Amino acid sequence: MSVKVLVVDDSSFFRRRVSEILNAEPSLEVIGAAKDGQEAIDMVIQLKPDVVTMDVEMPVLDGISAVREIMRQSPTPILMFSSLTHEGAKATLDALDAGALDFIPKNFEDIARNREEAISLLQQRVKAIARHRFLMRRPSSSASSPFSSRISTAPSTHTHRTESTVHRPPSREPVVAERSITPVVVKRSGKAYRIVAIGTSTGGPVALQKILTALPENFPHPILLVQHMPSTFTAAFAARLNSLCQISVKEAADGDVLKPGCAYLAPGGKQMLVDSHGGGRIKIVESDDPKINYKPCVDITFASVAKAYHDKVLAIVLTGMGADGRDGARMLSAQGATIWAQDEQSCVVYGMPQAIAKAGLAKIQLPIERFAQAIVTEAGNG
Structure with a gap:
């Protein structure tokens, strides 16, 4: 058909x-x-x-x-x-x-x-x-979109963030979709972390917003974000997230020093790495390698993080087409890092997370609604 x-x-x-x-x-x-x-x-x-x-x-x-x-x-x-x-x-x-x-x-x-x-x-x-x-959800009077933010979150204390477009803040009351969500209980493993890295593509902007808007302002680690997105989009996307989140969000720039409670979005058209010899600094590089299909590329960022932070990484692969992130996740897994993936039912496209799951790299798979609390439970205690 x-x-x-x-x-x-x-x-x-x-x-x-x-x-x-x-x-x-x-x-x-x-x-x-x-x-x-x-x-x-x-x-x-x-x-x-x-x-x-x-x-x-x-x-x-x-x-x-x-x-x-x-x-x-x-x-x-x-x-x-x-x-x-x-x-x-x-x-x-x-x-x-x-x-x-x-x-x-x-x-x-x-x-x-x-x-x-x-x-x-x-x-x-x-x-x-x-x-x-x-x-897709059936129409309901409680939400205008099946992808409206549904994570309950405290109001942001950042008063300096403004944007010309007025945005609807995340809903304070969780909206329950008609699809069932299998309860997933994530208990803290006790492992020490130094960084969180998230890679995504199709469906990623909404998924990232759901996660990041629910993280507390005092989240103790830096977060690297790789979203397949054109260069003219990443600055606007980072600004929007920054206006909505309690943590800080910025488009990554060459030389940025990684700070706790700040998320760094890879700029479109370039690659984001971590300088393992630079005390936790970001490197933004141009790449014309025809073998690399994505700019930014999750594999490249994950590989860099594996080299810099070894096992002290929580890496997450969210909704997206293709298999970007699988090779980088293999390198992270070999170092002892923790890999999570989004579950099929909550993905817009179950491509990238499926590649992680099929390779046996995902420790757990979660619905998008469960990620924020799981991240705070596993890596949010410093």
């Missing part, structure tokens, strides 16, 4: 282009095209597509508002098309907050080496998020 797709964009040329690319894949079928957000809402209700591709800026009703309303009335996996600008990044993150699952640059050749790779990338992204349609 083919995946049914609704294409939404105010440009007739772009609608035709995306439709041709998706229809060229036998397992995908474009069943409709909408020219604005309101038309998209009406067609989602009428046609019940498996996936929607959505532009941000459109007449009548913009893409972010359309995502929010679709999630309220008929939750459907949505892939956003985004411009690679700072404003485009902020709008895309707003769309993810509203309930979109993933995003791709509108000029998606920008993140591919050739036209064929770009076409394949778009097709793969649509197929990947389509698998999540069976886990």
